[in-house]
Amino acid sequence: MxxxxxxxxxxxxxxxxxxxxxxxxxxxxxxxxxxxxxxxxxxxxxxxxxxxxxxxxxxxxxxxxxxxxxxxxxxxxxxxxxxxxKPRRATHLAVGDDGVWIRSRDAGRLATDSARRIDSVLGAETKAKRRALRVNATVTGDVNRVRDELATAIPQRLHLVTPVPRVRTRVTVEGN
Structure with a gap:
């Protein structure tokens, strides 16, 4: 091998x-x-x-x-x-050093999964671009606490991805 x-x-x-x-x-x-x-x-x-x-x-x-x-x-x-x-543009993101590659939308799926695992998050979706992720989460409860947990959980989940996508989060309270 x-x-x-x-x-x-x-x-x-x-x-x-x-x-x-x-x-x-x-x-x-x-x-x-x-x-x-x-x-x-x-x-x-x-x-x-x-x-x-x-x-x-x-x-x-x-x-x-x-x-x-x-x-x-x-x-x-x-x-x-x-x-x-002209150099060819990279289409995937590296995961670790083992030659594993994922698409930006797969990194978005990981971010969405991380957001959905947080307590009081009712739903989450992510829009992925080449080097940026936009996470929209619908929550009940304390918005600031959820925003802080999202800011911690998503980078932890994507810490092996290179280059690290820029993550922007938007938290809305259910009913607004």
Whole structure:
């Protein structure tokens, strides 16, 4: 059995979008080429699209379009370079040092469970974002005592989670 911890879960690279768009573009160009080949062989009727496009391009002088096209190509190249070098965003939170990972909403479930275990808490729910949890608790009794217990119980439950999510609590008294 290997003692190597699991890899850190990360989001898809930013360059994946560029790859998908490039693949769709090449596929569209190929489909147009196949269509024009079928038109040229007489298999289907119609006029070739590429012939029309090249006819329109003859009207333009190289000076008219080369400098703007070159600038656009440089900008696209820089964007693709930045996208390929951009680090991938972490999607999960580490639990301890053993390579165990949980999602933010799982940390929210732990916070909700911790809140529900406190006396006089009638109900609790948590909204989880990447690095923050918002716990809403409905209580009966002393609001300040419950707020203090929530401030102690939730961090105790999440003490192994890294990075520790920021926890905000809102306590409302039943009937309000």
């Amino acid at each position: 290997s003692s190597t911890p699991a890899k850190k879960p990360v989001a898809a690279p930013a360059a994946a979008t560029v790859g998908v768009l490039a693949a769709l573009s090449v596929t569209a160009i190929g489909a147009i080429g196949i269509r024009d080949a079928l038109v040229a062989t007489g298999t289907i009727s119609g006029t070739p699209w590429l012939e029309w496009l090249f006819g329109k391009a003859e009207v333009l002088k190289p000076v008219d379009w080369m400098i703007p096209a070159g600038g656009i190509a440089v900008l696209l190249g820089l964007l693709i370079l930045v996208a390929s070098l």
